[in-house]
Amino acid sequence: MRFRPFMNGDAFQTFQNLVETIKAEINGLENEYVLKASITELETYFLDKAKVEPLVLHTDKYYIENQSSTQIDVSHDFNRAVFPGERAIVQGTRVDIAIPYEGDSNLWKIQPSRFMVSRYPEIEIRTDIILFSISFPDDSADSKRLKNQIDAQVELLADAVNNLKRDVENHNNSISNIIKPAIENKRQKALAATSAVSSLGIPIRQKKYPSRIYCPFKAKKSTDSKTICTHREI
Numbered sequence: 046m047r048f049r050p051f052m053n054g055d056a057f058q059t060f061q062n063l064v065e066t067i068k069a070e071i072n073g074l075e076n077e078y079v080l081k082a083s084i085t086e087l088e089t090y091f092l093d094k095a096k097v098e099p100l101v102l103h104t105d106k107y108y109i110e111n112q113s114s115t116q117i118d119v120s121h122d123f124n125r126a127v128f129p130g131e132r133a134i135v136q137g138t139r140v141d142i143a144i145p146y147e148g149d150s151n152l153w154k155i156q157p158s159r160f161m162v163s164r165y166p167e168i169e170i171r172t173d174i175i176l177f178s179i180s181f182p183d184d185s186a187d188s189k190r191l192k193n194q195i196d197a198q199v200e201l202l203a204d205a206v207n208n209l210k211r212d213v214e215n216h217n218n219s220i221s222n223i224i225k226p227a228i229e230n231k232r233q234k235a236l237a238a239t240s241a242v243s244s245l246g247i248p249i250r251q252k253k254y255p256s257r258i259y260c261p262f263k264a265k266k267s268t269d270s271k272t273i274c275t276h277r278e279i
Contacts, residue, residue: 047167051205053154056212060097064220067095068227076235087228095220099213100148102206104199110143110176117182137182142195143174157208166198
């Protein structure tokens, strides 16, 4: 399904919402989990979760994915003898342009902080490419003009991606100063809560856990394909 990119919300608010969601997740962890898990492992997990992979658009590698026949409305072409109120349809060709990309595909919907009021082409997102189309009437084909139109659309998309990349870098550089204090704050609250219960002087039934991989969340894979959780007796 094709859509107009960079039109849904803005980067700052989107990334702020992501951070607030992760802070809420940290605050909602069980106290026992927080006190028994490694601080380093908690930080690694939540920093990885907050990090955003920027888009990289390989504009030097775009190519024609497909070309097909199509019908083109030329009613508003002043170079044609079309009477007012009439609709004129001619045979044309549609060229689908593919551009390879890397990064989080969800970012194609986010508006960069530096946003140009431009009419971006409708795009289709696939696994590692985006597609947009250019159409022209067969009876007025002009390769030079067609190439200029394609290059203009590619440049428009590339400028938006570069602006968004700066927003992503600013976000990724800031998360450590937010996530680490949030984890420490949660640990302090957990310590205060458990200390208050221990001070009651009432016997507490000890829970017994088997030796296992202890992690209060779904284990993520690191670059060396090992879990970030630690094997320990609990």
